[in-house]
Amino acid sequence: MTTLHNTLEKHVADGSMPGAVGLVALDDRVEVAAVGSTDFGGTSPMARDSIFRIASMTKPVTAAAVMMLVDDGLIALDDPVAPWLPELASPTVVRTPVGPVDDVVPAVRAITVADLLTFRAGYGFPSDFSLPAVALLFSELMQGAPQPQHVAAPDAWMATLSRIPLLHQPGDVWLYNTCSDILGVLIARVAGRPLSEFLAERLFEPLSMTDTGFEVPAGKLDRFTGYYGAGPTDGPELVDAPDGQWSSPPAFPSGAGGLVSTADDWYGFARMLLAEGTFGGHRLLSPASVRRMTTDHLTPAQRAASTLFLEGQGWGFGGSVDVAETDPWNVPGRYGWVGGTGTAGHLVPSTGAVTILLSQRAMTGPTPPPLMRDFWRYAAGV
Incomplete structure (x- = not known):
């Protein structure tokens, strides 16, 4: 029987990456697997709360923050x-x-x-x-x-x-x-304040995203994973160590790809979107803003011209939206995005499903790597 654990373990065992964390959730059922190590040296076993550079999984978070300002009436x-x-x-x-x-x-x-x-x-x-x-x-x-x-x-x-x-x-x-x-x-x-402060107050604190930010504090570096090169000729070359570029605040907090996070932190963000902007009894976003985020806004011609990054998907605010007639994964309405550091986070508003994959090996290009595709196939069958 195929499990989430052995779906991930196959790619760790073949040496393509040191470890990974996967989360698949539907309603109250949550399956999480942490396999391998935080680095190729096997220094520490991977754990559910290991911290990753989530790269472009940052984009939906940034879009949500913009929609908060829209809800506040500060911009339109x-x-x-x-x-x-x-x-x-x-x-x-x-x-x-x-x-x-x-x-x-x-x-x-x-x-x-x-x-x-x-x-x-x-x-x-x-x-x-x-x-x-x-x-x-x-x-x-x-x-x-x-x-x-x-x-x-x-x-x-x-x-x-x-x-x-x-x-x-x-x-x-x-x-x-x-x-x-x-x-x-x-x-x-x-x-009127730094992006990091706004996200912390308006999103991370209300959602209990305690390990999400643009840097990893010294006291959490033992949970921070290493980051490795993309292709077979690169790896296992270490690109960034836990005490490297994310160990201090950046001058430019990147809304496109600068965040670090954990599977459970991003899951909290996804749950808020699935609940139409509500989390823990508090409203963070209006239902209308969530719908705008998770609705495709592209024309067919714009989708067709963007095949290097989009495999037939459309684009909402900050993430792709699977479109039924061109959806390669047969999950119409799935919203989310992938990160070039080997990460992916999606949710399906119509079913309440959430899938999150965090790994440490850079993607070789916009096309999702075998681990990601195997993970999505597993999640589709759950």
Whole structure:
């Protein structure tokens, strides 16, 4: 009989990763398995409360924080972002995506909050990373593999971003990643305090996400996992040790991929969304905001043009949404996302199911690795 434990253990036993934690929940039934070790050296056994770099599983959390500000009446989805992000008040767009970055035209309209939430603001990654305007996101803004200690502080980061043209006109095309980092700056400026403080007060504390943040305190480093390279030629090369880049606060708290967390912490976040914004008797988000987060906002053409990152899924706010006619996993309505550090978190509003996978081996690209696919197959059969 296949179990969650042996589904994960197979990938630890073949040496592809040191360990993993998986969680599969439906209603009150929760199955958790922790296998292997926190590092390839076998220093400490993996545990349910081991802490991982969750990378792009950060994105739904950031989107939820934006929707809190919408619920508060401080911003609206149709609002231009320029009052809070003046660096984006007069964006320019490359005349053609393959063209030079100095051949630009004005944006035909302002960038809105909704553009950022749906990843259609004009900034981000297409299928071709070599395009001149995209290359600047890597070279100037450190977009890509998370390196929190190497990124400039938010004001300096935004000043640099303002000098990089959009790849497409606002609203036209779905582009990956960069919008979540911009949203992190937007949250801080609208709230009038650092992103880390806002998330701690409005999300992490009410949800008892005690191990989630942009750094791991010294007293918790014994539970923090190592992080390893992606492909067979890289590993088991250690990319970041527990006392490395997440052991101190970053200058730029990345709303796209900067959080560390545990399976149970992210499960609490998922449970809040499944309960239409309520947790422990307290309302954190309005039901309308949760529905907007977990509803696909892309056109068929936009989905079709985004196949490098989306396997037929649509996109809500901060996460993908499986669309019935193109869903590769046969879970219509599933919302969530994967992280490049080997993580994945999803929930299905129609059934109440939650699946969370945390591992320590970097993905080789946007395509989910074998461990992730085996985990999803197991969860689909539970």
